[in-house]
Amino acid sequence: MKIIQFSDIHAGGPAEDWMGYFDKRWVGVFNYSFRRKFQHDLNKLHTAVDYILAEKPDLAVCTGDLTSTGQPGEFEKVKVILKRIVESDVPLFFVPGNHDFYVYRKRCVNAMKYMVKYLNQGKYDFDRLPVVLEHGGLDFVIINECWPSNLLSSHGWVKPAHSRQVENFCSGEKTRPRVLIGHYPLIEEHPIKRARHRLYGQKTLSQLLKEQRIDLSLCGHVHKPYAKLDEHGRGEICAGSVTRNSCMAKIEYEPNDNIFKYERIMLN
Ligand SMILES: [Fe+2]
Numbered sequence: 001m002k003i004i005q006f007s008d009i010h011a012g013g014p015a016e017d018w019m020g021y022f023d024k025r026w027v028g029v030f031n032y033s034f035r036r037k038f039q040h041d042l043n044k045l046h047t048a049v050d051y052i053l054a055e056k057p058d059l060a061v062c063t064g065d066l067t068s069t070g071q072p073g074e075f076e077k078v079k080v081i082l083k084r085i086v087e088s089d090v091p092l093f094f095v096p097g098n099h100d101f102y103v104y105r106k107r108c109v110n111a112m113k114y115m116v117k118y119l120n121q122g123k124y125d126f127d128r129l130p131v132v133l134e135h136g137g138l139d140f141v142i143i144n145e146c147w148p149s150n151l152l153s154s155h156g157w158v159k160p161a162h163s164r165q166v167e168n169f170c171s172g173e174k175t176r177p178r179v180l181i182g183h184y185p186l187i188e189e190h191p192i193k194r195a196r197h198r199l200y201g202q203k204t205l206s207q208l209l210k211e212q213r214i215d216l217s218l219c220g221h222v223h224k225p226y227a228k229l230d231e232h233g234r235g236e237i238c239a240g241s242v243t244r245n246s247c248m249a250k251i252e253y254e255p256n257d258n259i260f261k262y263e264r265i266m267l268n
């Protein structure tokens with residue numbers, strides 16, 4: 001079972017409607033125009049798609065932040081590139097990042113929800129998350145941790161009801177290894193320093209990972225890639241930003257030795 005994970009594309013552009021100058025989008029558009037635009041190269045996503053289609057993994061995973069401010073035009077820029085995966089035989093699981101569910105503006109929320117369903121080819125709806133999907137001998141627990149937050153914060157939070165749902169599932173007998181797909185890291189080594197950027201309400205999920213009732217957490221949000229894994233490949237993998245750091249993660253699960261093998265992919 002081979003998975004290729006990529007994350008944090010951050011396509012951007014100007015405000016797409018007048019409300020964009022009054023809600024949080026002006027912060028995101030400002031950030032994009034003066035910073036992200038020069039850091040994130042959308043061409044890297046083309047290269048990533050070429051790589052994925054040549055490699056033909058059993059699953060591609062995108063852990064969020066397709067956009068900078070979650071506007072329809074930004075999703076469209078990514079959609080035309082990821083379309084090639086959607087139209088291929090490679091299934092794709094996507095969870096939104098904090099930049100994808102950025103404001104409650106209806107047209108933005110609808111674009112995000114549409115993108116979730118489009119990329120996973122109708123396997124799950126945003127409103128039904130968290131869901132558990134069996135694929136290739138693994139159970140994937142797919143959760144949304146992103147909701148619009150205040151102007152200066154990019155934190156996420158796990159709703160108590162969602163946390164309970166995942167806990168209920170994980171308290172059952174484990175018939176297959178479990179892989180959690182979310183946007184935020186569950187292993188947080190600097191909770192105070194990263195107060196504005198971290199995940200809240202995550203205690204139950206972190207505990208499940210620690211007890212290996214969840215075997216592997218796949219996340220994004222942090223743009224530098226890392227893997228915090230034990231000798232059996234249990235732990236957490238952050239793919240890093242594909243458009244900023246040219247990186248993806250390759251994960252291979254070997255059922256015979258029950259090991260997850262991780263490799264960092266660097267695109268040139
Ligand atoms: Fe990001």
Ligand SMILES: [Fe+2]
Nearest residue numbers: 065097098221
């Ligand atoms: Fe993020």
